[in-house]
Amino acid sequence: MSNSYTQFSPRRPSPLPLVFAGAAFALAAYVALDRFGLFDPAPRVAPRAVTARGELAPLEKNFVEVFEQSSASVAHINTQSLVANNWGNVRRQQGSGSGFLWDAAGIVVTNDHVVRGAREVEVSVGGRNYRASVLNSSPDHDLAVLKLAGPLGDLTPIALGTSDDLRVGQTAIAIGNPFGFDQTMTTGVVSALNRTLKSEDGKLMHGLIQVDAAINPGNSGGPLLDSAGRLIGVTTAIYSPSGANAGLGFAVPVDTVNEIVPRLLGRKSTRAVLGLTRGEYGSYRLGADLGLPYMSGAIAQAVAAGYGAADAGMQPFVIREGARGARVEKYGDVIVAVDGAPVRAFHEFDAVLSGRKPGDVVTVTVVRGLPDAPTVIEFSVELRAQGEQRSGM
DSSP states (O other), X not given: OOOOOOOOOOXXXXXXXXXXXXXXXXXXXXXXXXXXXXXSOOOOOSOOOOOOOOSOOHHHXXXXXXXXXXXXXXXXXXXXXXXXXXXXXXXXXXXXXXXXXXXXXXXXXXXXXXXXXXXXXXXXXXXXXXXXEEEEEETTTTEEEEEEOSOOOSOOOOOBOOSTTXXXXXXXXXXXXXXXXXXXXXXXXXXXXXXXXXOTTSOEXXXXXXXXXXXXXXXXXXXXXXXXXXXXXXXXXXXXXXXXXOSOEEEEEHHHHHHHHHHHHTTOOOOEEOOEEOOSOOEEEOXXXXXXXXXXXXXXXXXXXXXXXXXXXXXXXXXXXXXXXXXXXEESEEEEEEXXXXXOSXXXXXXXXXXXXXXXXXXXXXXESTTTSOEEEEEEEXXXXXTOOOSOO
Protein backbone atom coordinates (compact mmCIF):
# COMPACT_ATOMS: atom_id res chain seq x y z
CA MET A 1 0.00 0.00 0.00
CA SER A 2 1.38 3.27 -0.98
CA ASN A 3 0.52 6.77 0.01
CA SER A 4 -0.30 9.28 -2.82
CA TYR A 5 -1.86 12.78 -3.08
CA THR A 6 -2.88 15.27 -5.82
CA GLN A 7 -1.38 18.75 -5.64
CA PHE A 8 -4.06 21.60 -5.86
CA SER A 9 -3.26 24.59 -8.16
CA PRO A 10 -5.46 27.69 -7.64
CA ARG A 11 -7.09 29.18 -10.85
CA ARG A 12 -5.95 32.61 -12.00
CA PRO A 13 -8.69 35.34 -12.03
CA SER A 14 -9.85 36.51 -15.53
CA PRO A 15 -8.47 39.92 -16.62
CA LEU A 16 -11.61 40.72 -18.66
CA PRO A 17 -13.53 42.54 -15.89
CA LEU A 18 -10.55 44.81 -15.36
CA VAL A 19 -10.27 45.42 -19.08
CA PHE A 20 -13.95 46.27 -19.35
CA ALA A 21 -13.83 48.49 -16.30
CA GLY A 22 -10.79 50.30 -17.63
CA ALA A 23 -12.41 50.77 -21.01
CA ALA A 24 -15.59 52.09 -19.41
CA PHE A 25 -13.56 54.50 -17.28
CA ALA A 26 -11.59 55.67 -20.30
CA LEU A 27 -14.77 56.15 -22.31
CA ALA A 28 -16.42 58.07 -19.48
CA ALA A 29 -13.34 60.21 -19.10
CA TYR A 30 -13.25 60.87 -22.86
CA VAL A 31 -16.91 61.84 -22.92
CA ALA A 32 -16.49 64.13 -19.96
CA LEU A 33 -13.38 65.78 -21.39
CA ASP A 34 -14.96 66.06 -24.85
CA ARG A 35 -17.97 67.78 -23.31
CA PHE A 36 -15.62 70.41 -21.99
CA GLY A 37 -14.14 70.80 -25.47
CA LEU A 38 -10.70 69.43 -24.62
CA PHE A 39 -10.45 67.59 -27.93
CA ASP A 40 -11.93 70.39 -30.10
CA PRO A 41 -9.59 71.79 -32.71
CA ALA A 42 -8.04 75.06 -31.73
CA PRO A 43 -9.73 78.09 -33.45
CA ARG A 44 -7.76 79.68 -36.24
CA VAL A 45 -7.13 83.33 -35.53
CA ALA A 46 -6.25 84.15 -39.15
CA PRO A 47 -9.03 85.32 -41.54
CA ARG A 48 -10.49 82.58 -43.70
CA ALA A 49 -9.89 82.47 -47.40
CA VAL A 50 -12.68 84.10 -49.41
CA THR A 51 -14.55 81.91 -51.86
CA ALA A 52 -14.82 83.55 -55.26
CA ARG A 53 -18.41 84.56 -55.98
CA GLY A 54 -18.31 84.69 -59.72
CA GLU A 55 -20.65 86.70 -61.90
CA LEU A 56 -23.93 88.02 -60.52
CA ALA A 57 -27.03 86.38 -61.87
CA PRO A 58 -28.67 88.40 -64.68
CA LEU A 59 -31.67 89.27 -62.48
CA GLU A 60 -29.36 90.48 -59.70
CA LYS A 61 -27.40 92.59 -62.15
CA ASN A 62 -30.60 94.15 -63.38
CA PHE A 63 -31.77 95.07 -59.86
CA VAL A 64 -28.38 96.58 -59.03
CA GLU A 65 -28.37 98.63 -62.22
CA VAL A 66 -31.91 99.90 -61.65
CA PHE A 67 -31.08 101.02 -58.12
CA GLU A 68 -27.83 102.72 -59.11
CA GLN A 69 -29.56 104.43 -62.03
CA SER A 70 -32.63 105.63 -60.11
CA SER A 71 -31.65 106.20 -56.47
CA ALA A 72 -30.31 109.71 -57.13
CA SER A 73 -33.79 110.70 -58.36
CA VAL A 74 -35.67 109.42 -55.29
CA ALA A 75 -36.52 111.99 -52.62
CA HIS A 76 -36.98 111.66 -48.86
CA ILE A 77 -39.64 114.12 -47.71
CA ASN A 78 -40.04 115.27 -44.10
CA THR A 79 -42.90 117.53 -43.05
CA GLN A 80 -44.00 119.45 -39.99
CA SER A 81 -47.62 120.37 -39.36
CA LEU A 82 -49.63 122.01 -36.58
CA VAL A 83 -52.42 119.77 -35.29
CA ALA A 84 -55.11 120.69 -32.76
CA ASN A 85 -56.54 118.05 -30.42
CA ASN A 86 -60.09 117.83 -29.08
CA TRP A 87 -59.29 120.33 -26.33
CA GLY A 88 -57.97 122.95 -28.72
CA ASN A 89 -54.31 122.43 -27.83
CA VAL A 90 -51.98 122.79 -30.80
CA ARG A 91 -48.89 120.64 -31.21
CA ARG A 92 -46.32 120.00 -33.91
CA GLN A 93 -46.64 116.79 -35.86
CA GLN A 94 -43.89 115.34 -38.01
CA GLY A 95 -44.44 113.24 -41.08
CA SER A 96 -42.31 111.36 -43.57
CA GLY A 97 -42.79 110.15 -47.10
CA SER A 98 -41.16 109.67 -50.47
CA GLY A 99 -41.09 111.40 -53.82
CA PHE A 100 -39.03 111.68 -56.99
CA LEU A 101 -37.45 114.34 -59.15
CA TRP A 102 -39.68 115.29 -62.07
CA ASP A 103 -37.33 117.67 -63.90
CA ALA A 104 -34.04 119.52 -63.62
CA ALA A 105 -35.88 122.68 -62.50
CA GLY A 106 -36.33 121.18 -59.04
CA ILE A 107 -39.90 119.88 -59.30
CA VAL A 108 -40.57 116.92 -57.01
CA VAL A 109 -43.69 114.76 -57.29
CA THR A 110 -45.22 113.02 -54.28
CA ASN A 111 -48.61 112.07 -52.85
CA ASP A 112 -51.02 114.77 -51.79
CA HIS A 113 -51.55 113.04 -48.45
CA VAL A 114 -47.80 113.21 -47.71
CA VAL A 115 -47.71 117.04 -47.73
CA ARG A 116 -51.35 117.91 -47.01
CA GLY A 117 -51.51 120.57 -44.31
CA ALA A 118 -47.71 120.79 -43.98
CA ARG A 119 -46.26 124.11 -42.80
CA GLU A 120 -42.65 123.11 -43.43
CA VAL A 121 -41.32 120.68 -46.04
CA GLU A 122 -37.75 119.42 -46.28
CA VAL A 123 -36.55 117.25 -49.14
CA SER A 124 -33.39 115.15 -49.39
CA VAL A 125 -32.51 114.16 -52.93
CA GLY A 126 -29.28 113.46 -54.77
CA GLY A 127 -27.31 113.60 -51.52
CA ARG A 128 -28.40 117.18 -50.74
CA ASN A 129 -31.02 118.73 -48.46
CA TYR A 130 -33.49 121.38 -49.59
CA ARG A 131 -36.37 123.40 -48.28
CA ALA A 132 -39.42 122.99 -50.50
CA SER A 133 -42.80 124.57 -51.07
CA VAL A 134 -46.03 122.90 -52.20
CA LEU A 135 -46.92 124.40 -55.59
CA ASN A 136 -50.18 122.59 -56.22
CA SER A 137 -51.98 119.34 -55.49
CA SER A 138 -54.83 117.15 -56.67
CA PRO A 139 -56.53 115.31 -53.80
CA ASP A 140 -58.68 113.40 -56.32
CA HIS A 141 -55.54 111.77 -57.74
CA ASP A 142 -53.46 111.90 -54.52
CA LEU A 143 -50.70 113.81 -56.31
CA ALA A 144 -48.78 116.96 -55.35
CA VAL A 145 -45.90 118.91 -56.87
CA LEU A 146 -43.16 120.57 -54.81
CA LYS A 147 -40.52 123.14 -55.77
CA LEU A 148 -37.04 122.89 -54.28
CA ALA A 149 -35.57 126.14 -52.97
CA GLY A 150 -31.96 127.31 -53.28
CA PRO A 151 -29.13 126.34 -55.63
CA LEU A 152 -30.09 123.13 -57.36
CA GLY A 153 -26.81 121.87 -58.80
CA ASP A 154 -26.91 118.83 -61.03
CA LEU A 155 -30.20 117.02 -60.55
CA THR A 156 -31.21 113.76 -62.21
CA PRO A 157 -34.90 113.54 -63.18
CA ILE A 158 -36.36 110.08 -63.08
CA ALA A 159 -36.75 108.20 -66.38
CA LEU A 160 -40.37 108.14 -67.52
CA GLY A 161 -42.12 105.02 -68.77
CA THR A 162 -45.69 104.17 -69.66
CA SER A 163 -48.42 102.23 -67.89
CA ASP A 164 -50.67 101.67 -70.89
CA ASP A 165 -48.87 98.49 -71.95
CA LEU A 166 -48.26 97.01 -68.48
CA ARG A 167 -49.01 93.33 -68.06
CA VAL A 168 -49.67 91.28 -64.96
CA GLY A 169 -46.48 89.44 -64.02
CA GLN A 170 -44.04 92.20 -65.01
CA THR A 171 -41.34 93.15 -62.55
CA ALA A 172 -42.26 95.99 -60.19
CA ILE A 173 -39.55 97.79 -58.19
CA ALA A 174 -40.32 100.28 -55.42
CA ILE A 175 -37.75 102.67 -53.98
CA GLY A 176 -38.64 104.84 -51.01
CA ASN A 177 -38.26 105.52 -47.33
CA PRO A 178 -40.39 103.04 -45.35
CA PHE A 179 -40.51 103.94 -41.65
CA GLY A 180 -37.87 106.61 -42.34
CA PHE A 181 -35.23 104.20 -43.68
CA ASP A 182 -34.23 106.06 -46.84
CA GLN A 183 -33.13 104.57 -50.14
CA THR A 184 -34.88 101.24 -49.54
CA MET A 185 -35.59 99.06 -52.57
CA THR A 186 -38.14 96.25 -52.69
CA THR A 187 -39.10 94.09 -55.63
CA GLY A 188 -42.12 92.13 -56.78
CA VAL A 189 -44.46 91.84 -59.71
CA VAL A 190 -47.47 93.65 -61.08
CA SER A 191 -50.28 91.70 -59.42
CA ALA A 192 -53.28 93.32 -61.11
CA LEU A 193 -54.28 96.33 -63.18
CA ASN A 194 -57.14 98.84 -63.17
CA ARG A 195 -57.95 98.38 -59.49
CA THR A 196 -60.45 100.64 -57.68
CA LEU A 197 -59.72 101.49 -54.05
CA LYS A 198 -61.61 103.60 -51.53
CA SER A 199 -59.43 106.15 -49.78
CA GLU A 200 -59.61 107.03 -46.09
CA ASP A 201 -61.88 109.99 -46.84
CA GLY A 202 -64.33 107.77 -48.74
CA LYS A 203 -63.33 108.77 -52.28
CA LEU A 204 -62.74 106.19 -54.98
CA MET A 205 -59.40 105.94 -56.77
CA HIS A 206 -59.65 104.29 -60.17
CA GLY A 207 -57.23 102.56 -62.51
CA LEU A 208 -54.61 101.76 -59.86
CA ILE A 209 -51.72 99.32 -60.33
CA GLN A 210 -51.60 96.54 -57.73
CA VAL A 211 -48.18 95.15 -56.79
CA ASP A 212 -46.82 92.67 -54.27
CA ALA A 213 -43.51 94.51 -53.71
CA ALA A 214 -43.21 95.37 -50.01
CA ILE A 215 -44.72 98.83 -49.48
CA ASN A 216 -44.95 100.29 -45.98
CA PRO A 217 -45.73 103.66 -44.37
CA GLY A 218 -43.11 106.07 -45.67
CA ASN A 219 -43.13 104.59 -49.18
CA SER A 220 -46.04 106.85 -50.13
CA GLY A 221 -45.21 109.13 -53.05
CA GLY A 222 -42.18 107.12 -54.11
CA PRO A 223 -41.58 105.75 -57.59
CA LEU A 224 -42.68 102.37 -58.86
CA LEU A 225 -40.28 101.27 -61.61
CA ASP A 226 -40.15 98.60 -64.27
CA SER A 227 -37.15 96.38 -64.98
CA ALA A 228 -35.69 99.09 -67.25
CA GLY A 229 -35.69 101.59 -64.37
CA ARG A 230 -38.51 103.68 -65.88
CA LEU A 231 -41.30 105.20 -63.80
CA ILE A 232 -44.55 103.24 -64.19
CA GLY A 233 -46.42 104.50 -61.13
CA VAL A 234 -46.46 106.43 -57.88
CA THR A 235 -46.98 104.31 -54.76
CA THR A 236 -50.01 105.67 -52.96
CA ALA A 237 -51.63 103.13 -50.64
CA ILE A 238 -51.50 99.72 -49.05
CA TYR A 239 -54.30 97.41 -48.05
CA SER A 240 -53.47 95.94 -44.67
CA PRO A 241 -55.43 95.34 -41.46
CA SER A 242 -52.20 95.84 -39.47
CA GLY A 243 -51.03 98.97 -41.30
CA ALA A 244 -47.84 97.26 -42.52
CA ASN A 245 -47.04 95.43 -45.71
CA ALA A 246 -49.40 92.57 -46.55
CA GLY A 247 -48.44 92.13 -50.19
CA LEU A 248 -51.17 94.47 -51.41
CA GLY A 249 -49.70 97.76 -52.58
CA PHE A 250 -51.22 100.23 -55.02
CA ALA A 251 -49.80 102.89 -57.30
CA VAL A 252 -51.18 105.70 -59.46
CA PRO A 253 -50.34 104.79 -63.09
CA VAL A 254 -47.65 106.94 -64.71
CA ASP A 255 -49.92 107.80 -67.65
CA THR A 256 -52.24 109.52 -65.17
CA VAL A 257 -49.26 111.19 -63.48
CA ASN A 258 -47.98 112.46 -66.83
CA GLU A 259 -51.34 114.14 -67.48
CA ILE A 260 -52.04 115.52 -64.01
CA VAL A 261 -48.59 116.90 -63.12
CA PRO A 262 -48.40 119.27 -66.13
CA ARG A 263 -51.91 120.48 -65.30
CA LEU A 264 -50.86 121.14 -61.72
CA LEU A 265 -47.79 123.04 -62.88
CA GLY A 266 -49.91 125.04 -65.32
CA ARG A 267 -52.50 125.80 -62.62
CA LYS A 268 -55.20 124.09 -64.64
CA SER A 269 -58.10 122.20 -63.13
CA THR A 270 -57.54 118.50 -62.61
CA ARG A 271 -61.11 117.78 -61.62
CA ALA A 272 -62.95 115.70 -64.22
CA VAL A 273 -66.69 116.40 -64.44
CA LEU A 274 -69.72 115.32 -66.43
CA GLY A 275 -71.04 118.85 -66.93
CA LEU A 276 -74.12 118.67 -64.71
CA THR A 277 -75.45 121.39 -62.42
CA ARG A 278 -77.28 120.66 -59.23
CA GLY A 279 -80.59 122.35 -58.73
CA GLU A 280 -82.81 122.76 -55.69
CA TYR A 281 -83.19 119.01 -55.42
CA GLY A 282 -80.15 116.76 -55.37
CA SER A 283 -81.85 113.40 -55.31
CA TYR A 284 -85.00 111.67 -56.46
CA ARG A 285 -86.61 108.70 -54.74
CA LEU A 286 -87.64 106.20 -57.38
CA GLY A 287 -89.52 103.80 -55.14
CA ALA A 288 -89.92 100.06 -55.44
CA ASP A 289 -93.27 100.24 -57.20
CA LEU A 290 -91.61 101.18 -60.52
CA GLY A 291 -90.04 97.74 -60.82
CA LEU A 292 -86.50 99.17 -61.13
CA PRO A 293 -83.37 97.87 -59.38
CA TYR A 294 -82.68 101.41 -58.12
CA MET A 295 -84.29 103.10 -55.13
CA SER A 296 -83.01 106.64 -55.70
CA GLY A 297 -80.78 108.67 -57.99
CA ALA A 298 -79.21 112.07 -58.63
CA ILE A 299 -80.97 114.81 -60.56
CA ALA A 300 -79.36 117.72 -62.38
CA GLN A 301 -81.23 120.92 -63.10
CA ALA A 302 -78.97 121.80 -66.03
CA VAL A 303 -76.76 119.97 -68.53
CA ALA A 304 -73.98 122.40 -69.47
CA ALA A 305 -73.14 122.86 -73.12
CA GLY A 306 -69.61 121.92 -74.16
CA TYR A 307 -69.27 119.10 -71.63
CA GLY A 308 -69.54 115.37 -72.08
CA ALA A 309 -73.05 114.92 -70.65
CA ALA A 310 -74.58 117.35 -73.13
CA ASP A 311 -72.63 115.89 -76.05
CA ALA A 312 -73.83 112.39 -75.13
CA GLY A 313 -77.48 113.53 -75.17
CA MET A 314 -78.31 113.55 -71.48
CA GLN A 315 -81.31 115.66 -70.48
CA PRO A 316 -81.84 117.77 -67.35
CA PHE A 317 -84.47 116.72 -64.87
CA VAL A 318 -86.72 119.60 -63.87
CA ILE A 319 -89.52 119.87 -61.35
CA ARG A 320 -91.90 122.70 -62.13
CA GLU A 321 -94.74 123.56 -59.84
CA GLY A 322 -97.59 125.73 -60.96
CA ALA A 323 -99.54 128.18 -58.86
CA ARG A 324 -100.36 126.70 -55.47
CA GLY A 325 -98.89 123.42 -56.56
CA ALA A 326 -101.69 122.79 -59.05
CA ARG A 327 -99.38 121.63 -61.86
CA VAL A 328 -96.27 119.48 -61.61
CA GLU A 329 -94.04 118.45 -64.53
CA LYS A 330 -91.20 115.92 -64.27
CA TYR A 331 -88.98 115.00 -67.14
CA GLY A 332 -85.34 114.31 -67.98
CA ASP A 333 -82.80 111.86 -66.59
CA VAL A 334 -82.23 110.54 -63.08
CA ILE A 335 -78.62 109.36 -62.79
CA VAL A 336 -78.43 106.08 -60.88
CA ALA A 337 -74.87 104.81 -61.57
CA VAL A 338 -71.48 105.70 -63.04
CA ASP A 339 -69.43 102.74 -64.28
CA GLY A 340 -71.62 100.51 -62.16
CA ALA A 341 -71.01 102.47 -58.94
CA PRO A 342 -74.37 103.50 -57.43
CA VAL A 343 -75.27 107.19 -57.36
CA ARG A 344 -78.13 107.97 -54.99
CA ALA A 345 -77.75 111.73 -54.67
CA PHE A 346 -75.94 114.57 -56.44
CA HIS A 347 -73.20 114.90 -53.82
CA GLU A 348 -72.07 111.32 -54.50
CA PHE A 349 -70.58 112.40 -57.83
CA ASP A 350 -67.54 113.63 -55.86
CA ALA A 351 -66.82 110.10 -54.69
CA VAL A 352 -67.51 108.13 -57.87
CA LEU A 353 -65.60 110.54 -60.14
CA SER A 354 -62.60 111.15 -57.87
CA GLY A 355 -59.44 109.68 -59.33
CA ARG A 356 -60.74 110.12 -62.86
CA LYS A 357 -58.89 112.41 -65.23
CA PRO A 358 -60.07 114.64 -68.07
CA GLY A 359 -60.47 112.54 -71.19
CA ASP A 360 -61.65 109.40 -69.40
CA VAL A 361 -64.88 107.90 -70.76
CA VAL A 362 -67.40 106.60 -68.23
CA THR A 363 -70.72 104.78 -68.57
CA VAL A 364 -73.55 106.77 -67.01
CA THR A 365 -76.77 104.87 -66.25
CA VAL A 366 -79.96 106.93 -66.07
CA VAL A 367 -83.69 106.41 -65.69
CA ARG A 368 -85.69 108.41 -68.25
CA GLY A 369 -89.43 108.75 -68.80
CA LEU A 370 -90.54 109.20 -65.21
CA PRO A 371 -93.08 108.87 -63.84
CA ASP A 372 -95.26 107.11 -66.44
CA ALA A 373 -92.80 105.10 -68.59
CA PRO A 374 -89.45 104.72 -66.80
CA THR A 375 -86.69 103.34 -69.02
CA VAL A 376 -83.06 102.57 -68.11
CA ILE A 377 -80.56 104.09 -70.58
CA GLU A 378 -76.75 104.02 -70.64
CA PHE A 379 -74.59 106.84 -72.02
CA SER A 380 -70.87 106.88 -72.79
CA VAL A 381 -69.70 110.24 -71.50
CA GLU A 382 -66.26 111.80 -71.88
CA LEU A 383 -65.13 113.59 -68.72
CA ARG A 384 -63.68 117.07 -69.14
CA ALA A 385 -61.81 119.36 -66.81
CA GLN A 386 -63.96 121.70 -64.82
CA GLY A 387 -64.03 125.12 -66.49
CA GLU A 388 -62.68 123.79 -69.79
CA GLN A 389 -65.80 122.96 -71.73
CA ARG A 390 -65.58 122.58 -75.49
CA SER A 391 -67.57 124.98 -77.64
CA GLY A 392 -69.36 124.19 -80.86
CA MET A 393 -69.99 120.56 -79.97
